Amino acid sequence: MPRLTTEFWVEAYLRRLRLADIAHYLIRRGDAQAGAVMVKLATLDxxxxxxxxxxxxxxxxxxxITLAEGEEALVDAALARARARDPDLWLIEIEDRQGRSLLEEEGLSGD
Incomplete structure (x- = not known):
């Protein structure tokens, strides 16, 4: 079975976030075919x-897998280091007081 491109997966994920009425932003667009994806969830506290x-x-x-967790400034610093290492990285930021990311849902939890 052919693998989905990263761009296709990201677009599907952003659509699911929109449908769930979860605020989100595409912070960085990476390589369309195979760029790495990182998701930040800010709980606004x-x-x-x-x-x-x-x-x-x-x-x-x-x-x-968890990259960073805790104070938002520390999470942002970890993401900045990751972006510096990988120019093909996709970064999505979610703002949700309830802590919803939808990453555990079918079709989003892995490939």
Missing amino acids: GRAMAWERAYDPASGGRRW
Whole structure:
């Protein structure tokens, strides 16, 4: 089965966020075919969390792993370091007091 492009996956994810009425922003557009994806969730109380989509050797697919969690400034610093290392990175930011990212939903949790 052919793999989805990163751009296609990101567009589908942004559409799901819109349909759930969750505020979100595409902060950085990466490589359309195979760029890495990171998602930041700001809960609007000074705290945030960031995840990156990584290869899972056990399943052969992808899964979300926590990149950083805590004070929003520290999460932003971790994301800035990641952006400096990878020019092909996609970055999506979510603002949701309830802490919803939808990343656990079917079709978003991995590939």
